[in-house]
Amino acid sequence: MTAATPSPVPVDLDTLRTVAAGAYYDPHAVLGPHVGDGAVTIRTLRPLADSVVVVTPDARVAAWHEVDGIWCALVPGATVPDYRIEVTYGTTTTIVDDPYRYLPTVQELDRHLVREGRHEQLWQVLGANVRSYSGLMGEVRGTSFAVWAPNARAVRVVGDFNHWQGAMHAMRSLGDSGIWELFAPGIEAGARYKFEILGRDGSWRQKADPLAKGTEVPPATASVVVESRYEWSDEAWLAARSQRDPHTGPMSVYEVHLGSWRRGLSYRDLAHQLTEHVLELGFTHVEMMPVAEHPFGGSWGYQVSSYYAPTSRFGHPDDFRYLVDCLHRAGIGVIVDWVPAHFPKDEWALAQFDGTALYEHPDPLLGEHPDWGTYVFNFGRPEVRNFLVANATYWLEEFHIDGLRVDAVASMLYLDYSRQPGQWRPNQYGGRENLDAISFLQETNATAYRRTPGIMMVAEESTAWPGVTAPTSAGGLGFGLKWNMGWMNDTLRYLSEEPINRRYHHHEITFSMVYAYSEHFVLPISHDEVVHGKGALYERMPGDHWQKLAGIRGLYAYQWTHPGKQLLFMGQEFAQQGEWAEGRSLDWHLLDDPWHRGVMQALRDLNSVYLQTPALWKLDHTPDGFQWLASDEAGLNLLAYARYAPDAPTAVVVVNFAGVPHEGWRLPLPHGGTWREVYNSDSEVYGGSGVGNLGAVVAEAVAHYGRDWSASIRVPPLGAVIFVADEAGPGHELGTAHAG
Known part of the structure; x- marks a missing residue:
């Protein structure tokens, strides 16, 4: 009896033609190896081939053409062999592997x-x-x-x-x-x-x-396709980071737009030049405006098309790793802007991804941003939420990022954000809160903090939403820090007034302390404040050239000593005169002017004093760390306050927003002893007038503003002085405030 000749595993003609067109939902069910009838049927799609041979370790088996470029071969046996496909086109023969012989890579x-x-x-x-x-x-x-x-x-x-x-x-x-x-x-x-x-x-x-x-x-x-081959050198940084709480440590942030800090630099160029600059200035962190790939440079990165890809404008993803690594090795943390609130409508990207509203919410009242012409993610869909939560962990883990600043949080929280009546849809309880977005933010923050100890999540949230920095276990959003937009707006509005008129706006400069501990705050002077016709800080300050620069130096001293962390946008460190534009470099030539160099020197020294003075940052988020010494000197445009930290000398700050000095002003002090003047924004070294206190003052037993001790001091015009006690004082009444 003769054994029957094996037959190929049958496939109907319509299916073969659909497979040949690349339009079949399961091509592996047809192509590749399939065991049956005493042989292994191997089909491969090789259009226009003249001949096809299946090559195994033991044999060469000729294939025959079935239909539309699909070739079929029968390999004897009941076990799928390792094999390759030998294809001949005319006089050219090549050996290729078969994608359809592999098991799924997604388990x-x-x-x-x-x-x-x-x-x-x-x-x-x-x-x-x-x-x-x-x-x-x-x-x-x-x-x-x-x-x-x-x-x-x-x-x-x-x-x-x-x-x-x-x-x-x-x-x-x-x-x-x-x-x-x-x-x-x-x-x-x-x-x-x-x-x-x-x-x-x-x-x-x-x-x-x-x-x-x-x-x-x-x-x-x-x-x-990217394969990382980068070998990190920041093990010491990561080990130390995992052991500390970034929310209670010193934090001064230099915000930078990589494309316009200095035009034409790559990630590797920035790794050296930016690191050197930030190290010289003494900032603790760099915050990069979005680096995820975005099609339109004019969006500054806030309309993201590829959430997992560092922009290729400046090099390979491993080059971006090198930039982060260099900053870490210099002791500088890295924060990256992250934009989960919306994405652009480009037809080649996420929009209508599989022909349906997939990543975006299908309801246009929920899925579109009228102001920005973008789509809103469908935060309630598990796979979409997963895409974003995993993206946050991706930046933290794959690129060793130390924190994410989450953009436009308010636009996610409110269903009626920037919408008129009839343009939004209430939630299931009839409210305006976006419950899916709230849940998404809570999950993102909880996941990030659990997976990567020592990082920080920062919210750019512009409303009074309660509990932004409260833990998720208490119903909060779970952020570590929140930008204090109220402080920024009040402060810049106050400083835009002529000094002679500021007495009528004094409440604007003191109001921030009313709510200073409602959240854990960052005090930002960000890119948004030096664009869109607002002008640079220099342009917003009243007065002549000297007064503008003095006002900027005084502002920084006030910002750095106010409860909360600090953030300053690039170019403001040397008082850039013109508004920022993403298409050109910063005005570095201004550093040829000694007065502009003086602003940078003042900021460098301020950062140094800040880092060396725990009272200025240790208790940023609790009333125990602050007391007013004089808060109602509206007629003098003057503020005085004390900053405290456990087992550390007290710092006392006097800020004068008036255009004239105050000679012999009596400063109430928390206790007796010698108080060293560790910083004076009016120092002649910075281009100031040199009104100061010869290095120190000694407290006198003269009661003033409810204090037993005081000292007569000189207060510089448009300036600030910081005094630090020679030693830790006898303590203070925690959580109380003394107004003048």
Whole structure:
């Protein structure tokens, strides 16, 4: 009896043709190896080939053409061998690997976590990840592609490796997870690609990878396969960071827009030049405006298209790692702006990703920002929330970022944000609170703090929403710090007045202490305050050149000694005269002017005094750290207050917003002894008039403003002086305030 000849695993003609077109939802069910009828059927898609041979470690098996470029071979046996495909086109023969012989790279647990919205390292599963496999025929390197597109009919990968024709790289659907997956041998780091998605409407759309780790330089829009080879050198920084609480330590932040600090610099250029500058100034942290890829430079990074890719404008993602590493090795923390509130409508990016409202909320009353012309994320959808929460952990873990400043939090919290009646939809209880966004922010903060000890989450939140920095366990949003927009607005409005008129606005400069401990605050003078016609700080200060610079030096001393952390936008350290523009460098030539250099020297010395004086930062978030010594000297435009810290000398600050000095003004003091003048913004070294107190004053037993001790001092015009007690005093009544 003769054994029957094995037959190939059957597939109907329509399915074969759909597979050949790259439009089948499960190409692995047809292509690749399939065991049956005493042999292994191997099908491969090789359009226009003249011949195809399946090569195993033991044999060469010729394939025959079935239909539309699909070739079929039968390999004897019941076990799938390691194999390659030998393809001949005319006189050219090549040996290639078969993407359809590999098991899924996204495991069932991963798919479950994605469905539940709980995959905290999503970037290791979705997107493009370089992998290698060993076999009898040698090691195989390639890239696994995976994308969430639950409403797609088919998905394929297109790129420069297949001439942007994706039929030979069609992906398989992984069921109800909505994930499509393919391992593509031979595709290495540097390859450009997109996903080509067949929507339910029958249209193909080419989309950038939502989890791409790299991109082309805009205006080009393809994603780029990235494999990090960076070796970090900041182990000491990370170890120390994990042991400290950044919210209670000293914190002065230099905010920078990488593209315009000095035009034309790469990440590696910035690593040296920016680090040197910030180190010289004595800031503790750098805050970078958004570095995630964005198509339009004029958005300053606030309209993000690739949330997992540092912008390619300045180099490779590993070059960005080098920048962070250099800052860390210099002892400087790194905060990055993060923008989960909205995303642009570019058709090649997240918008209508699989032909439906996927990342954006499908209801236009909930899913669009009328002011910004952008989409709003569907914060209630588990996979979308997961995309964003994992993105926060991605920046913290993959790039060693020390904190995220979350942009436009208010726009997420309120359903009626910037909307008129009839343009928004109430929540299930009839209120204006966005319950899904609140839950998302709480989850993001809780996850970030749990996974990465020592980091900080900072909210740019411009309303009086309660509990922004309260723990999530107490119903708060769970941020560590919040920008104090009220302080910023009141202070800059007050300083815009002529000194002679400031007496009528004195409450504006003292009001911040009424609510200073309602949240854990950062005091910002940010990029938003030096654009859009507002002018630089220099332009907003009244008076002549000398008075403007004196006013700026005095403002910084007030800001650095007020309860809360500090943030200053680049260029203001030397009193840039013109408004910031992202298309040009800062006006570094101003440092040729000794008075502008004086402002920078004053800020450098102020940072030094700040770091050496725990009373100025140790108790920023509790009333125990502050007392008014004189708060109602409106006629003199003057403030005096004390700052305290446990087991540390007390600091006393006097700020004069008047354009004239005050000679012989009696300063009430917390206790007796010698008080050293450790900082004077009016020092002649800075370009000031030199009105000071010869280095120290001695307290006299002269009662004044309810204090038993006082001293007669000279108060400089438009300036501030800081005194520090020679030794820790006998203590004070914690939490009380003494107004003059």
